[in-house]
Amino acid sequence: MFAIYKRELRSFFTTPIGYIFCAIFLCFSAGVFCYSTLYQMSADTTTYFTAMLFSLVILVPLLSMRSFSEERKTKTEQLLLSAPVSLTGMVMAKFLASYTVFFGCTLVSSLNFIILYTHAEPKTALILCNLAAFLLVGMAFLAIGIFISAMTESQLAASVITVATLLVLLLISMLNSLISVSWIRFLLSGLSVFSRYQNFSNGIFDVAALVYYLSLTALFLFLTVRVFDRRRYA
Amino acid sequence: MIKIEHLTKSYGTHRAISDVSFEIKEGEIVGFLGPNGAGKSTTMNILTGCLSSDAGDVLVNGLDILKNPIEAKKLIGYLPEQPPVYPEMTVSEYLGFVYDLKHCTLPKREHIDEICDVVRIADVKNRLIGNLSKGYRQRVGIAEALVGNPPVLIFDEPTVGLDPKQIIEVRNLLRTLGKNHTVILSTHILPEVQAICGRLIVIDNGRIIADRPTDELTRVIRDSRRYRIRVAGPVNEVLAALRGVGGIRRVEAETDRDGEASTFLLESAAGTDVRRAVFFALSEKGLPIYGLEPVGRDLEDVFLQLIENGGELPAEKPAARRRK
Numbered sequence: 001m002f003a004i005y006k007r008e009l010r011s012f013f014t015t016p017i018g019y020i021f022c023a024i025f026l027c028f029s030a031g032v033f034c035y036s037t038l039y040q041m042s043a044d045t046t047t048y049f050t051a052m053l054f055s056l057v058i059l060v061p062l063l064s065m066r067s068f069s070e071e072r073k074t075k076t077e078q079l080l081l082s083a084p085v086s087l088t089g090m091v092m093a094k095f096l097a098s099y100t101v102f103f104g105c106t107l108v109s110s111l112n113f114i115i116l117y118t119h120a121e122p123k124t125a126l127i128l129c130n131l132a133a134f135l136l137v138g139m140a141f142l143a144i145g146i147f148i149s150a151m152t153e154s155q156l157a158a159s160v161i162t163v164a165t166l167l168v169l170l171l172i173s174m175l176n177s178l179i180s181v182s183w184i185r186f187l188l189s190g191l192s193v194f195s196r197y198q199n200f201s202n203g204i205f206d207v208a209a210l211v212y213y214l215s216l217t218a219l220f221l222f223l224t225v226r227v228f229d230r231r232r233y234a
Numbered sequence: 235m236i237k238i239e240h241l242t243k244s245y246g247t248h249r250a251i252s253d254v255s256f257e258i259k260e261g262e263i264v265g266f267l268g269p270n271g272a273g274k275s276t277t278m279n280i281l282t283g284c285l286s287s288d289a290g291d292v293l294v295n296g297l298d299i300l301k302n303p304i305e306a307k308k309l310i311g312y313l314p315e316q317p318p319v320y321p322e323m324t325v326s327e328y329l330g331f332v333y334d335l336k337h338c339t340l341p342k343r344e345h346i347d348e349i350c351d352v353v354r355i356a357d358v359k360n361r362l363i364g365n366l367s368k369g370y371r372q373r374v375g376i377a378e379a380l381v382g383n384p385p386v387l388i389f390d391e392p393t394v395g396l397d398p399k400q401i402i403e404v405r406n407l408l409r410t411l412g413k414n415h416t417v418i419l420s421t422h423i424l425p426e427v428q429a430i431c432g433r434l435i436v437i438d439n440g441r442i443i444a445d446r447p448t449d450e451l452t453r454v455i456r457d458s459r460r461y462r463i464r465v466a467g468p469v470n471e472v473l474a475a476l477r478g479v480g481g482i483r484r485v486e487a488e489t490d491r492d493g494e495a496s497t498f499l500l501e502s503a504a505g506t507d508v509r510r511a512v513f514f515a516l517s518e519k520g521l522p523i524y525g526l527e528p529v530g531r532d533l534e535d536v537f538l539q540l541i542e543n544g545g546e547l548p549a550e551k552p553a554a555r556r557r558k
Binding site: 003011014015077078081082086232 | 279282283284285286303304305307308310312314315316318319320321322323331332334335336337378
């Protein structure tokens with residue numbers, strides 16, 4: 001499993017995709033940060049984190065799209081499947097490798113906050129709370145992206161479907177206000193990623209949301225394992 | 235070493251293999267022979283745990299590949315139809331990755347260097363796999379299968395895409411490996427298995443139609459009692475003269491006629507050499523022989539016959555005309 005993790009992580013940076021991801025991530029976060037705090041002369045990071053959350057719709061597919069579809073296309077997955085590694089190990093290794101890149105970029109982009117401390121007195125707890133939520137949402141989204149990537153051998157299809165899925169997940173809460181049937185609203189608000197996120201942005205560390213994001217991650221990683229298990233029987 | 239019992243696999247409504255059973259002992263080199271789409275790759279994918287069967291068991295050294303996959307897979311080195319290489323890695327990086335992936339315990343650098351020497355890729359070790367030619371990639375794939383020195387090696391069409399010199403090299407390599415490994419090799423190229431394998435499993439339409447030692451199949455080939463003879467003279471006269479010779483079971487005129495000479499195909503009864511009698515019979519009639527040569531039946535003929543006859547060796551039956 002560690003071998004796959006290592007190879008995967010390295011392949012992000014021996015192919016352009018890792019650099020593209022980091023560049024977009026860091027440029028976007030820096031730009032948004034300048035605009036939402038420095039330019040507005042405010043220490044409030046709510047806008048920043050909301051924008052970052054929506055940027056995940058584009059950023060996550062960049063990381064996840066090739067994870068399994070590429071292996072399937074180049075038939076290298078046969079090497080992994082015939083190797084003495086469990087399916088769970090294989091999926092976890094892929095997930096952790098892409099999450100490492102995501103985590104690293106988030107850490108680097110957090111250097112932005114240092115500027116705030118030199119000019120104002122931002123609420124550290126609020127920032128940390130938001131960061132934690134951002135990392136959790138990223139985790140769930142990556143798991144979804146990897147699951148979609150495991151189902152197709154076309155990277156393009158994987159990325160397009162991932163973008164659509166993530167967008168829907170984020171926009172459910174907005175859609176919800178248009179629906180008058182109460183049980184549908186209840187159901188949709190249960191699925192909404194964004195409405196749960198709002199608690200964090202208000203500085204409330206919502207344990208229910210934590211459980212929600214973690215179980216979303218676990219569910220999709222489990223489903224990915226099932227995709228492989230199922231494909232062997234197909 | 236490997237035991238397969240009643241393996242069946244369908245893709246949707248298409249039945250890829252049905253009721254395939256065989257057993258392979260330690261140290262055997264077995265050729266897995268069949269036309270394209272016969273179910274060779276499917277069987278190999280099941281054998282290596284990449285695919286699961288609808289029914290049946292695969293036991294590698296007593297370990298079930300589905301119930302005990304990790305232990306069983308450690309015993310197998312597999313080269314799929316398309317070498318599973320990552321184009322963005324160099325050869326040595328790739329082999330290092332495979333080494334870690336297989337949890338090898340042999341000394342890493344020495345082991346990889348040794349494999350590179352064996353399959354002759356030492357000179358491209360630091361090049362990106364994506365920039366290598368098909369032949370080199372194929373050999374990197376073979377190297378991948380050898381990493382960890384597993385006792386069972388499974389190669390799916392290992393010589394595809396290689397040039398003739400490399401093909402000979404790979405065959406020699408496989409023969410060497412066969413001395414201390416159990417090797418299964420799939421191919422649709424007959425001389426290949428003839429050259430390497432001690433035993434042949436012939437598969438067609440997802441069924442095993444023959445499972446015999448290669449000797450037995452090649453003996454049939456050596457036992458040729460067919461001759462092609464060129465005689466100058468009218469076809470009817472020659473036919474009549476040949477039919478008069480004792481011990482000839484069948485005479486056939488072939489259609490190609492070159493000036494005055496025509497070609498005939500003779501088949502003698504078992505255990506008789508009719509060449510002498512044919513010579514005297516024809517010279518008596520004043521029909522000069524321009525040429526007489528035995529027609530070898532190659533494995534291809536035998537193979538086609540096996541498919542036609544549902545697995546029976548064509549020992550006493552008249553052979554089919556050689557396919558051109």
